[in-house]
Every structure is written in C-alpha cells, then in structure tokens.
Amino acid sequence: MYDLHHMTWEEVAEAVQAGIDTALLPIGATEQHGPHMGCGMDTAIAHTLCSDAARQTPVILLPTLPYGCSIGHSKRWPGTLALNPKTLIDVISDLGDWVQSAGIRRLILVNGHVTNEAPLRCALEILRARHDGFMVALLHTAQLTPRVKYAHFSDADDWHANDAETALMMALHPELVREDKRASADDPDRTQDCIFSHPVNRTSQNGVTGFPSRATTAKGRELYQWMLDDLTEILMKASQEEAPLAQSYHQRVRSGEHGA
Template structure:
C-alpha cells in the first residue's frame, strides 16, 4: 500500500513516473454518535475502508481528514467538532491542488459522513474547472454500490449511528461500541414527512436515528467486505477511465 505519510518525495515521484496517477483522499468527521458509539466513528470507517481498498490497487493513499461538516448535529451533545462548509471546501480544494502539483491526474474523495457531500461536491467542481487534466470522483462510503446502500438505509432513511454503522464498528473497531447501551439507544426516523431539513437536536432524542439494537458483528463484517470490494473495483475502473470526449475545459466553441 502506498501511504503518503510513510513515503519519501522520491518514492512519490517514482510512483507517478511508472504511471500510477490515482490518489485517494478519505474524509471523515468527529461528531456525536449516540450514547453507544464513539465520536470518531466516521473517521475510523473512512480510514480503514480506504486502507483496505487501497491495498488492492496501485493508488496513493492520503492521510484521512478527521473533521467534517457536522454543524447539523447542533451543540446539544458534547463531542462534535465541526468545520463550516466553506472551510471544508477550502481544505479539500487546497489538498487537490497539491495532489495535482505532485503529478496525479485522478483523485478519489471518499466521504464517510453524509453532510460532507455538499461542500465536497463544491471542491470537486472547483478542482475540475481549474485543472484541465485532473479527474475527480466523489464517493460516499454508504452508497458505494446498491447492496451497500440498501444495508445502510434498511432501518431508516435519515439514519445515524444505526444498525449498519453500529454493526460496522462491532466488526472493525469494537472499542468504539458500548454494547451495554445498544438496546436502549434505538430512536425512530422522524423526518419522513418533513418539508424542511431540521438539525439533529430536533429530530432525535439521543443523537441516534435507527435501531442499533439490531446490530451484530457478523452483519458488520459482511458489510465491510462488500464496501472494500466495491470501492476497490471503483479504483480499478478509475485507473482506466478517460474522458468520453477530448475537449479542453478552456476550449471555446467555434461555429
């Protein structure tokens, strides 16, 4: 595995020289995950998922970002450390600029926190508009594939710290889970008929949406294996992809 923080600048350069031009940026979050789970869950899944998938492909693995756009969790529960959307945009845009400067032409942003998506998409738009030869993909860990998405959404549409996330942590980071509190942490999804998007303190009594009481290590292990296999397959496809048309972003139409 090519982990950037362990590599020298010569080794990074050699990687680009041999044609390995894919970089992977895992993006997590630090936020409350109910009474039964540690605040670093999102970062942990981004980190371990990308490490496992990167081990199956010749890609550059960048250090995991531990903070994200978690402002929707409100200040009701301690433990959340959130970035403003504009801050996350700037951090990822700047990171992408330097990845491109190192010679990489393909960037996967792998996101493990739902509300990171909007600022990450903004960073994607900025990067591809500025760097004509940089292709950027934004992948949400909970919807890498249809089977992964179905597992995450099985017990709630607006899920958080639910069956799927708890099962994953039981399998890959058991120290994150307080199993004695799982049975009493279930909380229903109250957003299904809402017109507006409400912060979590107005939709959940304890920071959970879903049913962690249904979680099991076995389910988590199977789900994690799916996520790793399906993400690695995306990396492999991305290594081969070229733009459908060769036009430069800066090329003007000539009638």
C-alpha cells in the same frame, strides 16, 4: 501499498512516473454518535475502508481527513468538532491543488459522513475547472452500490449511529462501541413527513436515528466485505479511466469548427 504518510518525496515522484497517478482521499468527521458509539466512527470507516482498498489497487493513499461538515448535529451533545461548509470546500480544493501539482491526474474523494456531500461536490467543481484534465470523483461509503445503500437505509431514511454503522464498528473497531448502552440507544426516524431539513437536536432524543440494538458483528462483517469488494472494483476501473473527449476546458471553439 502506496501510503503517502510513509513515503518520501522521491518515492512519491517515482510512483507517479511509473503510472500510479490516482490518489485516494478518505474524508470522515468527528461528531457525536449517540450514547453507545465513539465520536470517531465516520473517520474510522473511511480510513479503514480506504486503507484496505488501497492495498489491492494502484492508488496513492492520502492521509485521512478527520473533520467534516457536522454542524447539523448541533451543540446539544458534546464531542462534535465541525467545519463550516465553506471551510471544507477550501480545505479540499487546497489539498487538490497540491495533489495535482505532484503530477497526479485523478483524485478520488471517499466520504464517510453524509452531510459532507454538498461541500465536497463544490470542491470537485472548483478543482476540475481550475486544472484542465484533472479528474475528481466523489464516492460515499454508505452508497457505493445498491446493496451497500440498502443495508445502511434499512432501519431509517435519515439514519445515524444506526444498525449498519453500529454493526460495522462492532466488526472493525469494537473499542468504539459501548455494549452496555447499545440495546437502549434505539431512536426512530421522525423525518418521514418533513418538508424541511431539521438539525439532529430537533429529530433525535439522543443523537441516534435508527436501531443499533439490531446490530450484530456478523452483519457488520458481511456489510464491510461488500463495501471493500465494491470500492476495490470501482478503484480499479477509476485508475484507468480517461475522459470521453480530450477537448480543452479553456480553449474556445472557433467559428466553423465542430461544436460551434
């Protein structure tokens, strides 16, 4: 396993020279997850999933980012530590610059928190325009494949700290789950007919959307195995991918050339 946190600079250079030129960046969040689950849930799933997948694939695992764009959770419940969207864009694009400077050609962002998506996509756009030929992908832990997405959305479209997330933590990190509060933590999705995207303080009574009472350790184990298998398959393919065309981002097509 190529874990940057434990590698020396010489080992990083040797890995890249040997063709291990794909990096994996887990991105989580620190935010309230209802009365029954710890604030580190999103970071825990991103870190655990990427660490396990990195053991099976030719990628360099980067240290997990534990903060994300969680401003939609409001200040109603303590425990959330959020970055503004523009801050997250800058953090990821800055990190991407350094990753690319090490000779790494592919960067895969694995996102464990839903509302990180827009800033991460912006950072992706910046990095691929800034570094010609640098490939950046954005994956979401809860939507890796249709079966994974279905499991996460089964009890709520605007889900949070729900059946799926609770089951995953029961299976992987039971220390984050408060069993004595799980059964009474259910709170329904109130957003079905909404036009606007409302912050969580206006959609949930307790920070939960969904039914954590339905979670079981067995369901969490099965879901996690799907996620690990699916991510591993994606990483194996991504580590070999080349762009369909080798045309320069910056070089303008001349008159008369193909594509003019």
